[in-house]
Amino acid sequence: MFHAFDTEPPGRPLDRAQWMATLARAPLELLEPALGAHAQGTPQWLRAPETGLVMVQGRAGGSGERFNLGEVTVTRCALRLSEAGSAVGVAYVMGRSHRHAQLAAVADALLQDPERQPALDAQLLAPVRRHLQQLRARRQASAQSSKVEFFTVAREAGDAEGEDDSE
Amino acid sequence: MSALDLSTLGAGFSDAALGSQSVFRTAQHALSHPGRVVALAHDAQTPSRGHPASAALLLALLDPDCTLWLSPSLAGSDAAAWLRFHTGCVLVDKHEAAQFAWVAQGDECPRLDSFAQGSDAYPDQSTTCVVDVAGLAEGGAGAWTLRGPGIRDSESVAVEGLPRTGATPFAAQWSANHAAFPRGVDMFLAAPGQIVGLPRTTRIEQEA
Numbered sequence: 480m481f482h483a484f485d486t487e488p489p490g491r492p493l494d495r496a497q498w499m500a501t502l503a504r505a506p507l508e509l510l511e512p513a514l515g516a517h518a519q520g521t522p523q524w525l526r527a528p529e530t531g532l533v534m535v536q537g538r539a540g541g542s543g544e545r546f547n548l549g550e551v552t553v554t555r556c557a558l559r560l561s562e563a564g565s566a567v568g569v570a571y572v573m574g575r576s577h578r579h580a581q582l583a584a585v586a587d588a589l590l591q592d593p594e595r596q597p598a599l600d601a602q603l604l605a606p607v608r609r610h611l612q613q614l615r616a617r618r619q620a621s622a623q624s625s626k627v628e629f630f631t632v633a634r635e636a637g638d639a640e641g642e643d644d645s646e
Numbered sequence: 647m648s649a650l651d652l653s654t655l656g657a658g659f660s661d662a663a664l665g666s667q668s669v670f671r672t673a674q675h676a677l678s679h680p681g682r683v684v685a686l687a688h689d690a691q692t693p694s695r696g697h698p699a700s701a702a703l704l705l706a707l708l709d710p711d712c713t714l715w716l717s718p719s720l721a722g723s724d725a726a727a728w729l730r731f732h733t734g735c736v737l738v739d740k741h742e743a744a745q746f747a748w749v750a751q752g753d754e755c756p757r758l759d760s761f762a763q764g765s766d767a768y769p770d771q772s773t774t775c776v777v778d779v780a781g782l783a784e785g786g787a788g789a790w791t792l793r794g795p796g797i798r799d800s801e802s803v804a805v806e807g808l809p810r811t812g813a814t815p816f817a818a819q820w821s822a823n824h825a826a827f828p829r830g831v832d833m834f835l836a837a838p839g840q841i842v843g844l845p846r847t848t849r850i851e852q853e854a
Contacts, residue, residue, distance in 0.1 A: 525657050526732070557652065557731075567652040 498590050498604060502583040503572045505607040510582040513603035517585050522558035525567060528577035530554045554580040558588065566591040654724055656691025658705055658732040665689060669706035676834065676843030681792035681801030683782045683840050695723035696750050700776045700836035704748060707774070710734035715744035715773075717753035744773055751778040755809040758819045761831045769828040772846075780807025782837040790817075794824075794848040803842055805835060820850050 502510070511518055530552060537548040555571045558581070568588030572580045586603060589595050659665025669688055676684045688702035708714060712735045716726055721737070725748075729735055738744050741756050749755045755777060764772035782805060783789075789804040808816055823830040823846055830846035 523657065524660075525652070525655055527662070567655065569652070 493590070493596060493600060493604075495587075495591070499570065499583070499587055501604055501607055501611070502586050503570065504611060505583070505603075506610065507576065507579055507582070509603070509607050509610060510579070510586065513599075513606070514582060514585055514589075517560070517589060518582055520561060522560055522568075522581070522585060525557040525559060526555070528554055528556040528580045530575050530577075556580045556584050558584050560585065560588050651727060652731070655728060655731055656693060658690050659702075660689050666706035669702050672841070673703060673707065673834070673843070676841050677832070677845050678796050678843075679801075680794060680796050680843050680845055680848040681790070681803045683784050683803065683837075683842055685839060686836075686841050693723065693725040693728040696720055696725045696748065697778045697836045697838045699839055699841050700748060700778055700834070701725060701728070703776060703834060703836065703841060704729060704746065705732055708733035708735040708746060710736075712736065712746055713738045713744045715739075715741040715747045717747075717749040717755070719753050720748055720750045741773070745771075747773050747775045749775065749777045749809055751780060751807060751809065753809055755811045757812050757814070758823045758831055759826075763826060763829040763831070766828060769830075772829060773831045775831055775833045777809060777833060777835050779805050779809070779835050779837060782806070782835060782840050782842050791851045792844075792848050793851055794845075796845075797848070800851070805842075808835075817850050820844075824849055 531554075532550040533553045534550050535548045536545050538545055551573055552575055553571055553573055554575055554577060555569075556577070557567060557569045559567050566588045568584035568586070568591075570580045570583035570587060572583055586599065590599055659669075665688060669686065672684055672686050676682065686699040686702060688698075688705075690698075690702050690705055692698040692701040704714070708729060710733070712733070714729065714735045715738050720726060726737060730737065735746075741747055741761060744762065747756075747761060755775075758775075761773035761775065762771060764770060782803065784804075785802045786804040789802045792801040792803060793799075811819055827846055832846055833844040835842040835844060
């Protein structure tokens with residue numbers, strides 16, 4: 480759910496994969512106002528929003544054998560903005576919200592224009608990153624409250640076996 | 647999977663279900679009336695290389711389970727990217743392994759018996775070939791006379807600009823294809839806006 484690129488990389492230029500991941504997890508309430516008029520226009524669809532299943536794979540401990548974790552619902556679309564030249568916006572978004580996929584793709588198309596990038600980054604991506612960080616902090620705090628401190632007591636009387644080995 | 651260049655890509659059918667159904671209906675019509683020139687209406691933004699009719703036909707027929715072979719001039723063009731993006735089909739290098747083949751006008755068509763022929767048990771596993779030609783007309787000079795299932799007496803179709811098919815003339819290869827029934831390939835001939843169905847059951851009786 481949370482990724483390393485939720486935090487803004489200082490000094491590094493924006494990377495497309497990074498902003499697509501951020502947009503995919505942005506809440507609609509932040510996307511709608513930030514895109515303004517672009518959110519209302521009718522884009523030219525290359526691939527209208529469609530919902531399907533994607534198999535998610537995991538590795539135990541991040542390094543074990545790959546296994547199928549389960550399927551998630553994903554909505555994807557590809558579009559071209561009517562006025563913004565030839566940039567094609569693509570979005571893959573978890574869930575069934577066609578509107579979310581559309582807005583994420585519109586934002587992706589706009590972000591590919593280097594002139595609009597700084598403004599959109601400040602208006603849209605920064606608030607989304609803040610939101611995701613808050614979400615993560617809240618989750619960590621609620622997990623923290625149920626944390627159990629484990630401690631071990633060293634055994635006083637040494638085992639015969641252990642001492643034999645050392646000698 | 648290599649990254650596709652989306653910047654020049656055209657859209658598919660405006661309504662994927664209705665658009666492909668209507669093209670599929672046209673394809674069925676063409677195959678059930680071999681030799682009849684059928685206009686193929688569609689609203690897709692077809693790629694620049696290859697005929698629009700054949701692009702729309704393949705867009706309707708292909709899905710991610712299909713393998714497609716493209717003739718050399720199509721393989722490097724936007725047509726390949728367009729079909730990959732919209733249908734998810736698998737592009738193959740060897741035409742022997744393909745379920746569908748698309749030959750552009752001006753490219754050489756491989757020998758018909760080198761395509762997948764299917765087997766007696768599974769004749770459906772043969773290749774369906776879409777071949778771009780310069781023009782299609784019913785009757786006229788140099789027309790073929792077609793006979794077979796789906797044709798009442800005979801059908802006459804003039805094909806202009808058929809691709810080269812190696813050393814053996816097309817008619818001879820087609821009669822060998824017909825003789826191999828139930829095995830053999832099915833073919834669509836496509837002009838820019840029309841198609842002609844040529845199933846393996848059809849005989850080309852005379853070529854002037």
